Amino acid sequence: QVQLVESGGGLVQxxxxxxxxxxxxxxxxxxxxxxxxxxxxxxxxxxxxxxxWGSGLRKTAxxxxxxxxxxxxxxxxxxxxxxxxxxxxxxxxYYCAADDSNRVPHSDSATxxxxxxxxxxxxxx
Numbered sequence: 001q002v003q004l005v006e007s008g009g010g011l012v013q014x015x016x017x018x019x020x021x022x023x024x025x026x027x028x029x030x031x032x033x034x035x036x037x038x039x040x041x042x043x044x045x046x047x048x049x050x051x052x053w054g055s056g057l058r059k060t061a062x063x064x065x066x067x068x069x070x071x072x073x074x075x076x077x078x079x080x081x082x083x084x085x086x087x088x089x090x091x092x093x094y095y096c097a098a099d100d101s102n103r104v105p106h107s108d109s110a111t112x113x114x115x116x117x118x119x120x121x122x123x124x125x
Contacts, residue, residue, distance in 0.1 A: 002026040002114045004096045009119030012086055016123075020081040022096030022116060030054070030074045033099040036081045037109055038092035038121075048094070050105035051079060059105040064090070086123045093118040 004027075008020040022034065035050035049060045049070040058070055069082040079096060097112035 002098070002100075004098060004114055004116035006094065006096050006116040006119040009094060009121045011122045011124065014086060014088055014123055014125050016086050017082070017084045018086065018121060020083065020094055020096075020119060020121075022079045022081075024077050024079075024098065027098055027100060027114065029072060029077055029079055029098060031100075031103070033102045033105050033112075034070075034072070034079045035097050035099070035105065035107070035109075035112060036070060036079075036094060037097060037112075038090075038094045039118075040092045045095070045109055046092075047107035047109065049081060050107065052105040053103040057105055059107060061107070083121070086121075088123045088125045091121055091123045093120050 003025045005023045036048040039045040051070045067085045072079045095118045096116040098114040099112045
């Protein structure tokens, strides 16, 4: 059974940083695409960043490029999202997702078959 567990969300002031973690069981993340998405009430789920297999090709949304970095620790089977220079507009529930049918990072949420429960990020102005 595949399980993704996010952690690291919380309340931070604008300009601050947070690091989200996504720990996986039942699936080896280094072999597949893993992504971070975010969602606010009443809006569509938004792609944030993704990392592919092996050496880790990355894809990052323009809205967070230069501020957010996705990475992976293969030994811990965990993917991270380092978020810097946070803005109030970054506040959302952040979800980790894995796509075991694809090794290349991508932003199509429909093909990610495994999702975590989400972690709340709140940014105060």
